[in-house]
Amino acid sequence: MPTLTKLVSMQEAAQHNTKDDCWVVIDGKILMFHRFSTCTEALDFSGILQWMGLGAWASYTLANYFLLHHIGFLFGHVLLNWQFETCKLQQVYDVTSYLDEHPGGDDVILSATEPHCEELKNNKSTMMHTDCNLVPVIHTEGKDATEEFEDAGHSKDARDLMETFCVAELDPSAATIPEPEVSSSKQVDMIQKIKDLPLQYWAVPAALVGISVGVGFLYLRRK
């Protein structure tokens, strides 16, 4: 991976959103060899698998959940961080020249360059946001296209090709695109966020509690 020095803000990147000038922002993970932790992010097993070309599949496995949230914290900091760790890096890709060749079509990429919008269900407000014509809407992550990119299940070849379009790193210290005024309350926002949490966030702790209760029950019965 080339070392990039140019930093651009999300706001600047968001201005390149036409067929003649199209930039996308996608998360990358770089595997770094360190003796001590220098990244802000803890050891993330998905980053290692992503680096090996298994990203989209691996990110959502239960094993990954365990490694990231349990074993990752227990052993990751103590043992593995001595050797390697992954750093999150948002990169900016100028894909203008690739739009016509993209096997998934240019429209999917172009739509990912617009600020993301989400429809808030059960909200009767008629407020409309000009960018996406959803009623009502919230902006989530500016024009970050990582989710769409990962959802498409790109191959390692596609990821390697993508790196050739990299023009800059996203400046994490720069302000992101301001959230538009919407009529939804913060409470609705929180409920939506909780609903959006992947199943494994609930399934694993619930299974652990179930197993603990079961073992405790058997132990008491044997006594």
Ligand code: HEM
């Ligand atoms: C940034 C540079 C990108 C490159 C170099 C790239 C490259 C590719 C390639 C080579 C394929 C063919 C399948 C494969 O080999 O994986 C593909 C398919 C696809 N890509 Fe991209 N892509 C890029 C960005 C994006 C983005 C930002 C999106 C979504 C917003 C996207 C959505 C898709 C979709 C939907 C398919 C079709 C998958 C299918 O039909 O199975 N791509 N892309």
